[in-house]
Amino acid sequence: MMSPTHSKNHVTDPSLSQPIPDQSPPAGPQAESLNGDQIGRPRLVGDSDTRGHRPLDRASLDRSLVRGVAWTGSVKWITQLGAWAATLVVARILSPDDYGLVGMAAVYYGFLILVSEAGMGTTVIALRDLRGAKLAEVHTFSALVGVCGFVLSCLVSGLIARFFGAPALKWVIVVMSVNVILVSLRTVPQAVMQRELQFHRYALLDGVNALVTAAASVALAVAGARYWSLVFSTVAGGLVATTLASFWKPLGFRWPQFHELRGTLKTSREILIGSAAWYISQSADFFVAGKVLGKAALGNYTFAWSLAYSIVDKVTSLVNGVTSSIFSASKHDRALLTRYITRIMGALALILLPATTGVALVSRELVLAAVGEKWQAAIVPLRLLVLYAGIRSLAPILAQALTITGDTRYTMRRNISAAICLPIGFFIGARWGIVGIATAWMIVHAPVVLIPMLRRVSQHLGIGIRDYVPAVAPALVSTAIMAVTVLAVSSAIPRDLPLLVVLALKVAVGALAYGAAIWLFFRENVMGLVRVLKQARSGGSAGLAPVGGGLAPNEPQG
Numbered sequence: 001m002m003s004p005t006h007s008k009n010h011v012t013d014p015s016l017s018q019p020i021p022d023q024s025p026p027a028g029p030q031a032e033s034l035n036g037d038q039i040g041r042p043r044l045v046g047d048s049d050t051r052g053h054r055p056l057d058r059a060s061l062d063r064s065l066v067r068g069v070a071w072t073g074s075v076k077w078i079t080q081l082g083a084w085a086a087t088l089v090v091a092r093i094l095s096p097d098d099y100g101l102v103g104m105a106a107v108y109y110g111f112l113i114l115v116s117e118a119g120m121g122t123t124v125i126a127l128r129d130l131r132g133a134k135l136a137e138v139h140t141f142s143a144l145v146g147v148c149g150f151v152l153s154c155l156v157s158g159l160i161a162r163f164f165g166a167p168a169l170k171w172v173i174v175v176m177s178v179n180v181i182l183v184s185l186r187t188v189p190q191a192v193m194q195r196e197l198q199f200h201r202y203a204l205l206d207g208v209n210a211l212v213t214a215a216a217s218v219a220l221a222v223a224g225a226r227y228w229s230l231v232f233s234t235v236a237g238g239l240v241a242t243t244l245a246s247f248w249k250p251l252g253f254r255w256p257q258f259h260e261l262r263g264t265l266k267t268s269r270e271i272l273i274g275s276a277a278w279y280i281s282q283s284a285d286f287f288v289a290g291k292v293l294g295k296a297a298l299g300n301y302t303f304a305w306s307l308a309y310s311i312v313d314k315v316t317s318l319v320n321g322v323t324s325s326i327f328s329a330s331k332h333d334r335a336l337l338t339r340y341i342t343r344i345m346g347a348l349a350l351i352l353l354p355a356t357t358g359v360a361l362v363s364r365e366l367v368l369a370a371v372g373e374k375w376q377a378a379i380v381p382l383r384l385l386v387l388y389a390g391i392r393s394l395a396p397i398l399a400q401a402l403t404i405t406g407d408t409r410y411t412m413r414r415n416i417s418a419a420i421c422l423p424i425g426f427f428i429g430a431r432w433g434i435v436g437i438a439t440a441w442m443i444v445h446a447p448v449v450l451i452p453m454l455r456r457v458s459q460h461l462g463i464g465i466r467d468y469v470p471a472v473a474p475a476l477v478s479t480a481i482m483a484v485t486v487l488a489v490s491s492a493i494p495r496d497l498p499l500l501v502v503l504a505l506k507v508a509v510g511a512l513a514y515g516a517a518i519w520l521f522f523r524e525n526v527m528g529l530v531r532v533l534k535q536a537r538s539g540g541s542a543g544l545a546p547v548g549g550g551l552a553p554n555e556p557q558g
């Protein structure tokens with residue numbers, strides 16, 4: 001169920017969702033570290049690192065990447081269908097005020113979830129020798145932080161409710177915060193699954209969570225639970241996912257020896273500060289819409305955001321869940337890391353640019369046909385948000401690259417800058433309603449975050465425009481052809497046709513136009529990807545297909 005508590009808080013965090021670099025002081029005698037002179041040092045993938053660990057070779061990493069994305073992609077897209085269906089059913093039953101109330105709670109709840117994770121998951125992924133008793137101590141520390149978060153919610157929920165002028169918000173926050181404890185209990189087990197490349201279990205956890213949440217939200221909404229259907233469904237999904245994670249990875253508990261964990265806890269400091277700043281920038285639009293424009297406007301904006309980022313959220317989260325481990329394993333080889341970064345960005349563009357552009361092209365028909373005229377105010381914000389979502393979805397890969405190669409301080413500074421500039425933009429944009437807030441994303445985010453990230457990656461890793469253009473050109477060209485074709489056909493469609501017919505016609509034309517453009521101009525990309533999937537299934541490796549021009553099975557490693 002793409003409720004406010006889910007969609008907004010699961011947009012990829014450029015810091016928290018990626019493994020942190022091993023640059024902090026060691027956490028005990030077995031902790032790993034990454035010195036400055038190791039970053040990007042030319043070295044074959046099969047070489048051992050400075051502590052004698054034997055990394056996976058390129059063929060193994062390629063297989064893990066392809067199979068991991070296949071597993072997580074299959075599960076996430078199946079569950080996404082259920083989430084979309086649940087969203088449409090629940091949106092027909094609930095009112096914008098119901099969504100708005102939960103959206104107000106989501107502003108606080110999402111920040112609490114982020115802080116309660118405290119970088120523990122990324123620390124476990126990065127510090128590969130964090131095992132045994134030390135791992136149990138980290139698990140216990142994570143659980144303690146979750147309990148403290150719940151207690152904090154009980155103390156401040158009344159103040160938040162009075163601030164927003166919504167008395168019902170108090171108990172919504174308290175009940176939702178039960179999930180903070182549940183998340184803290186599965187953070188470390190999930191990280192261990194990622195570190196051990198057990199992507200099938202990691203994907204199943206997310207899928208079970210989404211399906212239980214979707215089913216519970218529909219059942220409760222039909223039963224007349226109103227906004228509580230969004231709240232209790234989130235807790236139900238979290239309870240099932242946490243139980244399953246604890247069953248698959250029973251880590252046990254051990255009281256933390258804080259003097260021994262000092263290095264481990266320090267490792268997460270910059271990423272936690274950056275993540276907190278990131279969340280402020282990502283949630284400021286919800287805050288401004290709720291405080292300045294009211295619950296109804298916030299409800300419309302929340303619904304528009306949920307639809308705009310439903311596809312982006314699923315794709316980027318499944319890719320980042322896999323690449324966090326792949327990038328960590330290849331971080332000592334600059335050529336290999338560059339290879340993964342550019343080609344994964346190209347693959348993301350192939351999926352997300354046509355999807356987000358397509359939603360923008362059919363936004364009017366989609367909203368009116370699916371949920372009715374009461375959500376008409378969400379159409380224009382949806383169009384603006386989803387158009388920029390496709391471009392913005394590439395930023396997390398850049399932040400991930402900087403994080404892994406030791407540039408966490410820069411990503412932290414970028415996030416702090418965004419936390420200052422974006423809220424100002426939202427407050428100014430609110431003069432034009434939620435349309436102005438959506439427009440502020442396009443005007444402020446690119447010069448403050450995206451463009452500086454591109455420049456920093458060029459300086460830090462030597463990946464410039466000449467590397468990106470071949471990677472994203474197939475998606476850009478084919479999406480442009482698709483958009484022109486759909487707009488041309490739209491002008492010829494009779495106005496008296498039913499909305500569902502118009503929607504189906506536009507979707508079909510767009511899909512055919514995009515598929516034809518890819519096949520005519522970038523056929524080698526498709527065939528290369530098919531060969532890679534076949535090689536991965538058979539246990540071999542053909543190397544990742546270059547997104548900009550076919551397969552290179554014997555590509556040099558630089």
